[in-house]
Amino acid sequence: MSDTGAKKSVGLKSLPDTVSAQTRAVHSGTRRSQYGEVSEAIFMTQGFVYDSAEAAEARFIEAGREEFIYARYGNPTVAMFEDRIAAIEGTEDAFATASGMAAVNGALMSMLRAGDHVVSARALFGSCLYILEEILTRYGVEVTFVDGDDLTQWEAAIIKGKTRAVFFESVSNPRCRLSISPPLRVWPMMQALWWWSIMCLPLPCFKTTANWALMS
Numbered sequence: 001m002s003d004t005g006a007k008k009s010v011g012l013k014s015l016p017d018t019v020s021a022q023t024r025a026v027h028s029g030t031r032r033s034q035y036g037e038v039s040e041a042i043f044m045t046q047g048f049v050y051d052s053a054e055a056a057e058a059r060f061i062e063a064g065r066e067e068f069i070y071a072r073y074g075n076p077t078v079a080m081f082e083d084r085i086a087a088i089e090g091t092e093d094a095f096a097t098a099s100g101m102a103a104v105n106g107a108l109m110s111m112l113r114a115g116d117h118v119v120s121a122r123a124l125f126g127s128c129l130y131i132l133e134e135i136l137t138r139y140g141v142e143v144t145f146v147d148g149d150d151l152t153q154w155e156a157a158i159i160k161g162k163t164r165a166v167f168f169e170s171v172s173n174p175r176c177r178l179s180i181s182p183p184l185r186v187w188p189m190m191q192a193l194w195w196w197s198i199m200c201l202p203l204p205c206f207k208t209t210a211n212w213a214l215m216s
């Protein structure tokens with residue numbers, strides 16, 4: 001299929017605002033090919049074809065939202081997944097990785113450098129703890145662990161100008177400890193988010209067991 005054909009027949013259809021959260025969770029981000037499949041197509045290809053060398057060059061310089069270059073950077077199947085997760089989470093965008101630990105490691109490694117400080121909830125999935133305690137510290141990042149449900153501990157642990165991220169799991173695995181996010185504690189959560197936004201701190205939150213949609 002040529003690029004032009006792909007643009008005509010494959011497309012991201014946005015859902016109307018009136019659609020329910022449930023429908024959004026099932027259909028957001030769907031890109032339907034020229035075959036009109038009902039379910040999401042699974043794209044097995046690594047590469048994509050171009051009309052010309054010039055078209056290839058242009059796409060490599062800057063790919064449009066519905067243009068793909070190489071499956072490791074993204075493909076229509078992954079794009080559907082990312083858009084659906086963003087719709088469920090109510091976020092601007094989403095980025096998919098091949099595993100949970102790749103997401104945690106990639107997120108933290110890309111935002112931190114030697115000398116930075118992270119505050120994290122103590123109750124974590126073992127491998128997250130390993131990344132924070134063993135890997136980040138090896139690269140000169142300092143980590144302070146706090147009781148996730150105690151906002152005063154979070155506040156006390158933050159070092160102005162040095163803390164670059166705060167980290168927690170919405171419901172920790174395996175101990176099911178709640179950090180400051182559950183709906184029953186909406187006010188502390190709002191307070192914390194407001195406060196973190198003032199501090200401009202990124203908030204990596206791991207949600208294997210529950211995302212905002214499931215918790216509200």
Ligand SMILES: Cc1ncc(COP(=O)(O)O)c(C=O)c1O
Nearest residue numbers: 099100101102125169173206208
């Ligand atoms: C909170 C949490 N983080 C990370 C992981 C690991 O994810 P993956 O096995 O996809 O790397 C899990 C797996 O259960 C988890 O519960």
